[in-house]
Amino acid sequence: xxxxxxxxxxxxxxxxxxxxxxxxxxxxxxxxxxxxxxxxxxxxxxxxxxxxxxxxxxxxxxxxxxxxxxxxxxxxxxxxxxxxxxxxxxxxxxxxxxxxxxxxxxxxxxxxxxxxxxxxxxxxxxxxxxxxxxxxxxxxxxxxxxxxxxxxxxxxxxxxxxxxxxxxxxxxxxxxxxxxxxxxxxxxxxxxxxxxxxxxxxxxxxxxxxxxxxxxxxxxxxxxxxxxxxxxxxxxxxxxxxxxxxxxxxxxxxxxxxxxxxxxxxxxxxxxxxxxxxxxxxxxxxxxxxxxxxxxxxxxxxxxxxxxxxxxxxxxxxxxxxxxxxxxxxxxxxxxxxxxxxxxxxxxxxxxxxxxxxxxxxxxxxxxxxxxxxxxxxxxxxxxxxxxxxxxxxxxxxxxxxxxxxxxxxxxxxxxxxxxxxxxxxxxxxxxxxxxxxxxxxxxxxxxxxxxxxxxxxxxxxxxxxxxxxxxxxxxxxxxxxxxxxxxxxxxxxxxxxxxxxxxxxxxxxxxxxxxxxxxxxxxxxxxx
Amino acid sequence: xxxxxxxxxxxxxxxxxxxxxxxxxxxxxxxxxxxxxxxxxxxxxxxxxxxxxxxxxxxxxxxxxxxxxxxxxxxxxxxxxxxxxxxxxxxxxxxxxxxxxxxxxxxxxxxxxxxxxxxxxxxxxxxxxxxxxxxxxxxxxxxxxxxxxxxxxxxxxxxxxxxxxxxxxxxxxxxxxxxxxxxxxxxxxxxxxxxxxxxxxxxxxxxxxxx
Numbered sequence: 016x017x018x019x020x021x022x023x024x025x026x027x028x029x030x031x032x033x034x035x036x037x038x039x040x041x042x043x044x045x046x047x048x049x050x051x052x053x054x055x056x057x058x059x060x061x062x063x064x065x066x067x068x069x070x071x072x073x074x075x076x077x078x079x080x081x082x083x084x085x086x087x088x089x090x091x092x093x094x095x096x097x098x099x100x101x102x103x104x105x106x107x108x109x110x111x112x113x114x115x116x117x118x119x120x121x122x123x124x125x126x127x128x129x130x131x132x133x134x135x136x137x138x139x140x141x142x143x144x145x146x147x148x149x150x151x152x153x154x155x156x157x158x159x160x161x162x163x164x165x166x167x168x169x170x171x172x173x174x175x176x177x178x179x180x181x182x183x184x185x186x187x188x189x190x191x192x193x194x195x196x197x198x199x200x201x202x203x204x205x206x207x208x209x210x211x212x213x214x215x216x217x218x219x220x221x222x223x224x225x226x227x228x229x230x231x232x233x234x235x236x237x238x239x240x241x242x243x244x245x246x247x248x249x250x251x252x253x254x255x256x257x258x259x260x261x262x263x264x265x266x267x268x269x270x271x272x273x274x275x276x277x278x279x280x281x282x283x284x285x286x287x288x289x290x291x292x293x294x295x296x297x298x299x300x301x302x303x304x305x306x307x308x309x310x311x312x313x314x315x316x317x318x319x320x321x322x323x324x325x326x327x328x329x330x331x332x333x334x335x336x337x338x339x340x341x342x343x344x345x346x347x348x349x350x351x352x353x354x355x356x357x358x359x360x361x362x363x364x365x366x367x368x369x370x371x372x373x374x375x376x377x378x379x380x381x382x383x384x385x386x387x388x389x390x391x392x393x394x395x396x397x398x399x400x401x402x403x404x405x406x407x408x409x410x411x412x413x414x415x416x417x418x419x420x421x422x423x424x425x426x427x428x429x430x431x432x433x434x435x436x437x438x439x440x441x442x443x444x445x446x447x448x449x450x451x452x453x454x455x456x457x458x459x460x461x462x463x464x465x466x467x468x469x470x471x472x473x474x475x476x477x478x479x480x481x482x483x484x485x486x487x488x489x490x491x492x493x494x495x496x497x498x499x500x501x502x503x504x505x506x507x508x509x510x511x512x513x514x515x516x517x518x519x520x521x522x523x524x525x526x527x528x529x530x531x532x533x534x535x536x537x538x539x540x541x542x543x544x
Numbered sequence: 545x546x547x548x549x550x551x552x553x554x555x556x557x558x559x560x561x562x563x564x565x566x567x568x569x570x571x572x573x574x575x576x577x578x579x580x581x582x583x584x585x586x587x588x589x590x591x592x593x594x595x596x597x598x599x600x601x602x603x604x605x606x607x608x609x610x611x612x613x614x615x616x617x618x619x620x621x622x623x624x625x626x627x628x629x630x631x632x633x634x635x636x637x638x639x640x641x642x643x644x645x646x647x648x649x650x651x652x653x654x655x656x657x658x659x660x661x662x663x664x665x666x667x668x669x670x671x672x673x674x675x676x677x678x679x680x681x682x683x684x685x686x687x688x689x690x691x692x693x694x695x696x697x698x699x700x701x702x703x704x705x706x707x708x709x710x711x712x713x714x715x716x717x718x719x720x721x722x723x724x725x726x727x728x729x730x731x732x733x734x735x736x737x738x739x740x741x742x743x744x745x746x747x748x749x750x751x752x753x754x755x
Binding site: 053054057058061065068072094095098102106113194195196199200202203206207210211214215217468 | 564565568569572576580583584586587588591594595598601602605606608609695697698701702704705706709710713715727
């Protein structure tokens with residue numbers, strides 16, 4: 016503030032250049048105060064800390080899908096940096112009132128409206144800091160991990176745009192009311208919106224009018240199928256920020272052509288962006304989604320590693336070595352005679368909204384014909400999510416089922432239109448779980464978690480090809496025997512498996528017989544398979 | 545310091561307290577929980593729990609203004625200790641907040657048209673709300689020790705939000721914010737109880753005036 020007074024020339028009211036310089040000087044001071052404010056510093060550290068800790072805590076962040084993480088990062092930025100801009104900007108506007116110097120500010124050379132403009136500039140460097148953080152996060156993930164896909168620059172830019180939007184909201188609230196509780200409460204309204212707008216909008220496009228943008232698809236998909244109107248949403252957010260800024264300046268007493276022009280431009284930007292985002296996804300994207308869902312083989316590139324063909328959608332092929340590690344670990348436990356089958360691992364995606372109410376049978380039939388057309392019958396399905404223990408266990412169990420039974424696990428519709436995987440009965444079921452447990456520590460952890468917390472309502476465990484379509488179901492008695500076998504020394508059980516492979520995989524072998532062969536206690540009840 | 549003095553303090557303190565932030569927080573909290581519930585029947589247990597938490601944060605923010613006292617410069621010399629003055633303020637606001645919370649959760653449970661509303665974990669959410677409230681008061685009391693103009697809310701309100709943000713991201717085994725279906729739900733509420741105890745001790749400690 017002293018800088019403003021010191022730099023101000025004698026007759027500021029008539030010297031427009033001096034007025035601009037004074038506004039910039041005040042904006043500089045407010046910027047530094049905002050960046051140095053404990054709330055901003057804490058929020059920035061929290062955001063960075065959260066991003067770093069998710070690297071260690073969440074398995075899938077080792078294999079990130081960048082076209083999903085961009086939105087995720089932008090929302091984290093909106094809550095933390097946007098929240099900081101909202102609260103600190105509001106406190107800065109209310110400073111004069113808090114300190115009882117409102118009357119004094121009336122005699123300063125800068126009128127309220129010019130001071131408001133300076134306050135509106137203050138979140139700009141914070142938004143730039145946000146942009147640097149979000150780009151750094153993406154760059155580190157893209158370079159240091161086998162990341163899939165690539166981020167949408169507009170989706171990334173919505174993070175800093177929300178910082179500007181909430182910063183402008185803080186200034187406007189400071190101009191509307193002198194109560195310091197209003198800005199934090201406004202932030203809570205934004206948070207409540209994050210929590211419930213999705214069920215309220217019921218998947219409708221109206222959700223795009225909220226700062227966080229529309230809902231995400233149930234599973235990661237290739238970049239070309241995202242169909243998110245991120246550019247229009249970015250323009251919409253900037254337009255909203257401009258509108259709030261114009262309202263704040265108007266409220267502070269500014270009248271004139273420039274404010275009107277700025278307001279009209281912001282309104283046009285918000286309306287144009289707001290309406291454009293409601294028309295997405297376009298017909299072309301919907302058609303491409305249907306085609307990729309029903310005929311995945313036409314959109315994938317395959318790569319052969321150790322007699323196994325891996326077919327991945329564009330952008331996901333960097334995960335193939337990790338899939339191969341799990342698959343080869345299972346294959347290595349199987350006797351050489353049983354390895355003759357040629358394995359194909361095929362990525363598959365599902366768009367629930369495209370089912371058209373016809374149920375999943377059509378999709379499953381489409382996948383069968385797609386497999387036949389591609390010359391890969393019995394292809395094993397895999398998700399567009401990888402790195403967590405569940406995914407590893409799912410893949411390992413499906414490969415095991417394929418090797419044990421000679422066919423791939425496939426879902427079918429049970430009574431009540433529920434999807435269920437192929438049931439692995441008796442010795443086959445025991446082998447599937449035991450083999451899945453040999454596919455590394457991740458698969459072992461996934462298996463343990465499934466057994467402990469993720470049981471199917473029928474009592475066994477279901478191994479899925481993605482979050483919506485199950486693949487193989489192992490009933491409870493088979494699971495019990497396999498869990499006991501996994502607790503025994505590995506070499507002993509492996510030798511018994513090698514010796515009695517034919518008996519164990521024979522269709523008539525029950526779980527009790529398998530338990531006897533493996534030397535573990537028999538289960539209490541048999542399964543009606 | 546006796547009960548009669550405290551009783552005499554009640555009425556002037558009730559006049560001195562800034563009630564508006566508390567009323568604003570309580571009103572918004574009520575709306576945040578009840579409006580979405582009235583608009584849709586698709587809310588799950590997790591949604592309602594999150595909304596109830598946000599409602600509790602709203603009123604905790606209001607409570608961060610409870611100890612604001614523009615007359616701080618003059619109260620240094622009064623014989624009534626700060627702890628007693630703070631406790632009088634809490635005694636005035638506490639019942640009102642408790643009543644509001646009971647009303648909010650009661651309405652949420654009875655007006656909801658769906659099963660999720662009936663399963664709202666009331667006791668656990670009440671513990672969380674009490675912890676948030678105690679934290680806001682403790683932060684205000686800590687701010688009181690440093691302030692010269694009695695404007696404690698300028699520190700306490702943002703600090704409440706920051707602590708909530710930290711709590712939201714706490715990892716296992718010290719996690720606090722969980723879904724009701726999480727297997728660690730009960731264990732996390734031992735953490736909440738520990739946080740409540742810490743906040744109460746901090747409030748009492750910070751309310752003591754330095755000799």
